[in-house]
Amino acid sequence: MLLILYLSIGSVIMFSDIGDAIDISFSGENGGDSVGLESSFEMNKESSVTEEATLDAPSVILEDAHRISVLGDASAAHSYWSSSGHNCIATITASQASGGLTDCAYLTANGIYATHHTGLSGALVGTGMAMNNQGIAARIEITVTDGSLNSYLGSYAGSVNVAGLFSASGGSIQVYGSTGDGKEYGLAASKISPVNGAPASYDGPIFAHNRLGHLGPCNHGNQ
DSSP: OOOEEESSSSSSEEEEETTTEEEEEEEEEEETEEEEEEEEEEEOOOEEEEEEEEEOOOOOOEEEEEOOOEEEEEEEEEEEEEESSEEEEEEEEEEEEEEEEEEEEEEEEEEEEEEEEEEEEEEEEEEEEEETTTTTEEEEEEEEEEEEEEEEEOOTTTTTTEEEEEEEEEEEEEEEEEEEOOOOOOEEEEEEOTTBBBBBBEEEEEEEEOOOOOOOOTTTEEE
């Protein structure tokens, strides 16, 4: 696996390379306010990762962008957190697959803005995103077998929601969504199967939310 890493002015920078697995963490703090990220990648040598993170230490603002090119098997998880109590995680899984993803995040001490854009095809491909704030949570997961998946998901500060669009086609499509506030929970799961010999397919919106949110200034690393 090829890793290209750019990190700019931070309080903590740690990364390790053990075989084909790499873990990265990057964080900053000022006056009790803090932000940070953790990224974990496990891929074969034909895949590649580019991660770029920039910290404005006085303002405690962290911008992150990463791009992954997949050829073969891969899994990745990206976690973001802020001292406001927000944390967000975005994931992909792939088996005998090709394609990639582009993620970006804008973190402040008051919250998180993050987007997760996945384009994969193969024997098994999946993507997911979740936001949590002090027990209030929203989560979406999508898995496709023997097919393709293109999705754009976002989680926004000042709210707890995950929303976006996805299109998929293949042997089967599994969609899972959940929300919770520590007392009450909502859960939805759906499986789309082939009909009359035609592949399973979907093209449209998807969302899980507890509170209405808004899109933040996340222009870092767009495709």
